Each structure stands twice: as C-alpha cells, then as structure tokens.
Amino acid sequence: MDNSTIHSDKLLEKKFGIIGTAEPMRKAKKLLLKAAPTELSVLITGETGTGKGVFAKAIHGLSKRRGNNFVSVNCGAIPETLLESELFGHEKGAFTSAVDQRIGYFETADKGTIFLDEIGEMPVETQVKLLRVLESGEFSRLGSSDNRKVDVRVIAATNRELEERVEQKQFRQDLYFRLRSVHIILPSLREHPEDIEPLFYYFANRTANNIGLDFKGISMEALEILKSQPWDGNVRELKNLIETMLTLEAKEFIEAENVTKYIRPSLPRHTKPRPTALVTTTNKSDDNPNLELGIIFRTLLEIKNDIQDLKREVHFNTLKLDEVVANQNEIMIQTADEVIENDEMLEGFDTLNLADIEKRLIVFSLNRFDNNRRLAAKELGISERTLYRKLKQYDLD
Incomplete structure (x- = not known):
C-alpha cells in the first residue's frame, strides 16, 4: 500500500x-x-x-x-x-x-x-x-x-x-x-468480513467515548463470532449491535459470552433472518433478563436510523425552505455515523420497564405505517394475532 x-x-x-x-x-x-x-x-x-x-x-x-x-x-x-x-x-x-x-x-x-x-x-x-x-x-x-x-x-x-x-x-x-x-x-459486509475488526474498533471506541467507558478491546473468540454472522443489515446492523452491547454490558474487554447475548440465532449464510421480535416471556428469557432488554434496545437503535428520513421529511414540510437555507449553509443528512440525541421515542429510555418499551415500539410502528396493522406486525417481527393481543393488553385498540 x-x-x-x-x-x-x-x-x-x-x-x-x-x-x-x-x-x-x-x-x-x-x-x-x-x-x-x-x-x-x-x-x-x-x-x-x-x-x-x-x-x-x-x-x-x-x-x-x-x-x-x-x-x-x-x-x-x-x-x-x-x-x-x-x-x-x-x-x-x-x-x-x-x-x-x-x-x-x-x-x-x-x-x-x-x-x-x-x-x-x-x-x-x-x-x-x-x-x-x-x-x-x-x-x-x-x-x-x-x-x-x-x-x-x-x-x-x-x-x-x-x-x-x-x-x-x-x-x-x-x-x-x-x-x-x-x-x-x-x-455487503458478507463480502468483506476481514473489515469487521477495524469496523468494530471504530464503532466501539466512539461508543466508549460517548458513554465514558475505558474500552480495552475484544477477544479473538468474540471477534470470530462476529465474523461468522450473516449481517443482512450490513454495517448498520454491526454498528447497532456494538452500540447496544457496550452500553448494556459496560465491559472494558469484550468476551465471547458478551457477544452471544446480542447476536441473532444462527442461520445458514445468505439467508434473510426473521425480523427482531417483540419481547415474549419464555423460560430462556427468564434465565437471562438482559437478553430481552438487549433485543429491545437493539431494535430501538435500528428504528432510530429509519427515523432520520422521517425527521428530514417533517423538517422540510414544516419550515419554509428559505428560512432553512438562511439559517444553515449546508442542509446535511444524518448519516450512519451520526447519533440522534432527542428522538421522542427514546426519551427516558433508561427509566422505562420492558412493558413500556414494548408499548412504545408498537405505537411507533403503527404511526409509521399509518395504523396498517399488517405492516406494523411485519416490521415488529410478530404475527397480526399477537399484535392484536398486544393492542388489547396495552389498551391501544
């Protein structure tokens, strides 16, 4: 080089x-x-x-x-x-x-x-x-x-x-x-898995800096687990996993056991995984309550990236463009490298219980798809029947 x-x-x-x-x-x-x-x-x-x-x-x-x-x-x-x-x-x-x-x-x-x-x-x-x-x-x-x-x-x-x-x-x-x-x-990230290590350290160091963590590194075994994943969501999915893992684990050194909590179940390579589902109560999750929280937090981070387009849409539709241009020299997009600080859906996240977070996810998805329950259920990774049950459970119907 x-x-x-x-x-x-x-x-x-x-x-x-x-x-x-x-x-x-x-x-x-x-x-x-x-x-x-x-x-x-x-x-x-x-x-x-x-x-x-x-x-x-x-x-x-x-x-x-x-x-x-x-x-x-x-x-x-x-x-x-x-x-x-x-x-x-x-x-x-x-x-x-x-x-x-x-x-x-x-x-x-x-x-x-x-x-x-x-x-x-x-x-x-x-x-x-x-x-x-x-x-x-x-x-x-x-x-x-x-x-x-x-x-x-x-x-x-x-x-x-x-x-x-x-x-x-x-x-x-x-x-x-x-x-x-x-x-x-x-x-796709599947085509260059050798870049997962530098990508990991880039996102991990930045996340650690944001949360005040003295990050030291990751074990080879944990790194190999990351390299073996299909990453259908590519770099964005990897970034979200790293942010979630470091934030919730708060570990200076990441081991294999830390990684396995946040990856999706093993699937054959190049197959599309099912969307991350909402939390359901199972014996497995009772044994590991952090798993449910990790899945939800990761889901929120993934949805947060989608919010960028919606925020830009609202921004341009609610303000006069001449005012926008007058107030900023460059109308920039928020990229995968930028963090949205004030999303309403994420406010007070650290004080919510699992039911509150689940309710927010449901409301957000329904709003996103104009109350189309079929599309909302698909986005959430649950059946329409489950969504109807959740709506009644949270008095949202």
Whole structure:
C-alpha cells in the first residue's frame, strides 16, 4: 500500500467514517476519490445498511461544491403524488392544498449536490422531469410554464436492481444510463468480513467515548463470532449491535459470552433472518433478563436510523425552505455515523420497564405505517394475532 493510498484511507475514515481495506471496499473507495472532484453524476448501489448515504456525503465533501448545500431526498419516503412538487417546487394555487409558493429541493441545492436515495422508487412521470434537469439543468415548478435553471450535481442510490426495473418498463433506460456516469457498487459486509475488526474498533471506541467507558478491546473468540454472522443489515446492523452491547454490558474487554447475548440465532449464510421480535416471556428469557432488554434496545437503535428520513421529511414540510437555507449553509443528512440525541421515542429510555418499551415500539410502528396493522406486525417481527393481543393488553385498540 503506497503513501497516497494510506493518506486517502485515513482521510475517508477520519472525516467520513468510511472504513475498509478489503478488495471490494478498495475498489469502491478508489472510485469515490476519482469521482468526487468531477461533475459527473454518480449512481451508488448496494444492500440496505452498506453506507450509500455516507458515500454520497463523502463525494460532496470532497468536491468543489462542498461549500454549498447538500440536500438529501428519500424518494421512497415521499408519496408519489407529492414527489414532483417536493423536487421541483410549485406555485401558489397549483393544486388544492398549494396555498403558498414552494421552492423545491433542486432549487435549494443550486450550486451544490442533491442526493436522491431510493431512486428506484421514483415514478416514471417524475423520471422524465429529472432527466431533463440532468441534461439541461432546466425545469419548471408545478403550476408554472416558466423555465428555471439550476446548477446541481446529482448523486443517486438504490438497493434495487435498476436493470430489472428498466426491463420491466418501471425505470427509464435513458435516465439509468445518464445517472450511472460513475457507478459505485458497495459490497455487503458478507463480502468483506476481514473489515469487521477495524469496523468494530471504530464503532466501539466512539461508543466508549460517548458513554465514558475505558474500552480495552475484544477477544479473538468474540471477534470470530462476529465474523461468522450473516449481517443482512450490513454495517448498520454491526454498528447497532456494538452500540447496544457496550452500553448494556459496560465491559472494558469484550468476551465471547458478551457477544452471544446480542447476536441473532444462527442461520445458514445468505439467508434473510426473521425480523427482531417483540419481547415474549419464555423460560430462556427468564434465565437471562438482559437478553430481552438487549433485543429491545437493539431494535430501538435500528428504528432510530429509519427515523432520520422521517425527521428530514417533517423538517422540510414544516419550515419554509428559505428560512432553512438562511439559517444553515449546508442542509446535511444524518448519516450512519451520526447519533440522534432527542428522538421522542427514546426519551427516558433508561427509566422505562420492558412493558413500556414494548408499548412504545408498537405505537411507533403503527404511526409509521399509518395504523396498517399488517405492516406494523411485519416490521415488529410478530404475527397480526399477537399484535392484536398486544393492542388489547396495552389498551391501544
């Protein structure tokens, strides 16, 4: 490894939390460093939790646009009927609820970068308008025929197979080719298990610093257990496990017995595990009450990452964008490396009993899915029948 590579690795780790020396990660980081100073559009693909948002932030942070806005939009979190208005803005009276003029995300990102996460979920009609912006920088607000021009770099990401979406006529081929001027493929954690050790120490040291723990290290046996896991949630899942384990165990040195409390039951490699279930009373959990608390705490941390998109959604829908831009030079996303300090659902967590935490999880999931009990039950990893029983138990029905 030459000096320039070592310097680049240290820069990406220190500034953006991008870690990995295995070959798949080397390729991804090398492409990131090549693409960042250019004006090319970038498509980032990979499984959920591989760090697509972190890479997008790094590309912007290493580009000539870094002093301007970085606007992140989760295309899958915005209703199809509102997405065009959110991206390109609208004039007063453009539709029934358009009581004021609205500046869209593209105008907010002018001279900067826009990150379109979950681009595979974008409706075909909106794709047409996006292609026009990519090719000419021009667009018009909803309800207006006036052309507007912006200078925006586009970074897109998806965990979907866009080639298949193209074949199914659900994604425009011309837009696909236009977006993938540079295509960065992020590997699943299963593809570079040798990076689990440096990732562990990175997240463990940071967590220990946050909670005031004098962390010493981890045993080889415990490390091998971590390396043997399928990690379907990838780096995000590993990070959440480390945060939970160090917080609850409060051990200066992690042994195998500490790790086994927080990992999911062994499953064949490359199979998708069942979602983490809510606490149920069993003899096993009676023998180890920390196991239930660990599972719940880990579930909360995983959900906390999903809250980021919702918080950004509320942020932009409840404040005027001109006020947002006036108050901060750069509209940043919260990445996997940032901790949400004040989530309402997590307030007072350390004083809650298991029933209170379980109740909060149920309420949160129902709110998240607009009281769709089937989806909420699936998210919580329980059957609909169990959810109905829990609703009655906590007087939530």
